[in-house]
Amino acid sequence: MASSRVDLDGNPIKPITICMIGAGGFIGSHLCEKLMTETPHTVLALDVYNDKIKHLLEPETNPWHGRINFHRLNIKHDSRLEGLIKMADLTINLAAICTPADYNTRPLDTIYSNFIDALPVVKYCSENNKRLIHFSTCEVYGKTIGSFLPKDSPLRKDPAYYVLKEDESPCIFGSIEKQRWSYACAKQLIERLIYAEGAENGLEFTIVRPFNWIGPRMDFIPGIDGPSEGVPRVLACFSNNLLRKEPLKLVDGGQSQRTFVYIKDAIEAVLLMIENPARANGHIFNVGNPNNEVTVRQLGEMMVKVYSKVSGDPPLENATVDVSSKEFYGEGYDDSDKRIPDMTIINRQLGWNPKTSLWDLLESTLTYQHRTYAEAVKKVIAKPVAS
Numbered sequence: 039m040a041s042s043r044v045d046l047d048g049n050p051i052k053p054i055t056i057c058m059i060g061a062g063g064f065i066g067s068h069l070c071e072k073l074m075t076e077t078p079h080t081v082l083a084l085d086v087y088n089d090k091i092k093h094l095l096e097p098e099t100n101p102w103h104g105r106i107n108f109h110r111l112n113i114k115h116d117s118r119l120e121g122l123i124k125m126a127d128l129t130i131n132l133a134a135i136c137t138p139a140d141y142n143t144r145p146l147d148t149i150y151s152n153f154i155d156a157l158p159v160v161k162y163c164s165e166n167n168k169r170l171i172h173f174s175t176c177e178v179y180g181k182t183i184g185s186f187l188p189k190d191s192p193l194r195k196d197p198a199y200y201v202l203k204e205d206e207s208p209c210i211f212g213s214i215e216k217q218r219w220s221y222a223c224a225k226q227l228i229e230r231l232i233y234a235e236g237a238e239n240g241l242e243f244t245i246v247r248p249f250n251w252i253g254p255r256m257d258f259i260p261g262i263d264g265p266s267e268g269v270p271r272v273l274a275c276f277s278n279n280l281l282r283k284e285p286l287k288l289v290d291g292g293q294s295q296r297t298f299v300y301i302k303d304a305i306e307a308v309l310l311m312i313e314n315p316a317r318a319n320g321h322i323f324n325v326g327n328p329n330n331e332v333t334v335r336q337l338g339e340m341m342v343k344v345y346s347k348v349s350g351d352p353p354l355e356n357a358t359v360d361v362s363s364k365e366f367y368g369e370g371y372d373d374s375d376k377r378i379p380d381m382t383i384i385n386r387q388l389g390w391n392p393k394t395s396l397w398d399l400l401e402s403t404l405t406y407q408h409r410t411y412a413e414a415v416k417k418v419i420a421k422p423v424a425s
């Protein structure tokens with residue numbers, strides 16, 4: 039690794055210690071990998087699980103051995119948290135319940151996880167003058183203004199009615215019975231609290247709003263490395279359907295629109311934030327790929343084609359089936375209609391742009407899914423069901 043790494047302003051980058059909470063999750067595992075392979079920084083990796091970063095912790099022959107230390111702890115109740123934050127120069131908080139199937143079925147856990155449990159992290163950073171990078175979500179925008187216009191209104195095509203801007207767009211959630219929005223609301227309140235700590239007490243913070251980051255190690259495949267009845271996010275749901283050769287379930291017809299960004303592109307943006315504090319502090323950043331927009335139906339159809347290419351199997355006939363959101367997620371589900379990130383702020387501050395097309399990112403991700411899970415799924419399917 040080059041010792042002469044410089045930041046965007048040409049200053050040498052000094053090695054720092056990072057306290058990463060939620061390091062064992064999807065984003066955390068990719069961020070740890072990047073920090074170990076391309077930087078001299080040290081990571082205190084905090085999580086309840088470490089399966090997704092095992093390859094970085096073992097064996098002792100890894101060139102980064104000693105620069106990553108795993109601490110198994112639950113931030114809800116562990117007195118080691120403040121000490122670990124004090125030991126670090128920067129804290130990155132990724133810990134959260136962030137799977138839509140939980141928002142309306144476990145609303146209390148969702149609110150506690152995304153607001154109450156994050157409070158001590160903000161407090162310890164503020165009291166100890168430590169920098170904080172906090173992971174929020176694109177879901178804080180909720181629904182677009184355009185979604186409230188008549189279906190045939192030409193204004194629906196005007197970007198002013200749907201592009202999501204950090205410093206201008208309102209946050210539009212559904213009614214309280216639509217508990218889907220408990221997550222977004224909790225994330226919004228913690229953003230406001232962090233912003234207020236910055237304004238009143240000088241906390242140095244950066245808030246990240248990820249727009250559907252996807253790639254290898256996202257969530258789990260039900261019945262293989264997660265609960266059989268579990269419902270992960272859409273990439274893993276559709277991967278599971280493809281691996282089992284069953285139709286992909288399109289919730290409410292798969293009409294919602296999303297922009298998907300490759301995890302490896304998005305991690306580049308986070309590294310720029312870590313290493314350019316003067317440009318990142320005090321900012322909220324959308325991190326997504328506005329060029330990769332599809333409806334969920336189009337995503338499913340593309341995944342069917344890509345999976346056929348990488349697995350060598352013919353594409354499924356009758357590859358998709360429509361299901362109602364009530365049947366799939368239960369009472370109280372609602373959805374974001376469209377998510378296009380405005381990229382002005384991240385472009386101006388960090389010069390970051392995503393690179394990978396949706397087809398290419400699906401090809402590398404589904405190659406990983408096939409290699410990692412196809413044999414295990416075959417075995418599970420072949421097992422006779424106990425009577």
Ligand SMILES: NC(=O)c1ccc[n+]([C@@H]2O[C@H](COP(=O)([O-])OP(=O)(O)OC[C@H]3O[C@@H](n4cnc5c(N)ncnc54)[C@H](O)[C@@H]3O)[C@@H](O)[C@H]2O)c1
Binds near residue numbers: 113247
């Ligand atoms: N992946 C995305 O596209 C996306 C989009 C929007 C927002 N986000 C946000 O980014 C963050 C990380 O998301 P992810 O996709 O990596 O999710 P993830 O579920 O894979 O990772 C979260 C990690 O936090 C850990 N964690 C949760 N509660 C904890 C606790 N009390 N103590 C210790 N560890 C705890 C979990 O064990 C898990 O490993 C979350 O805050 C999420 O809201 C992600």
Ligand SMILES: O=c1ccn([C@@H]2O[C@H](COP(=O)(O)OP(=O)(O)O[C@H]3OC[C@](O)(CO)[C@H]3O)[C@@H](O)[C@H]2O)c(=O)[nH]1
Binds near residue numbers: 175270272373
């Ligand atoms: O089998 C399925 C699963 C899901 N859908 C629909 O796909 C859309 C996207 O769903 P998902 O990836 O699960 O999550 P969301 O984009 O709705 O929300 C996430 O966005 C960011 C984050 O904060 C963290 O990742 C989270 O809240 C959606 O329309 C589902 O209904 C499907 O059709 N079939």
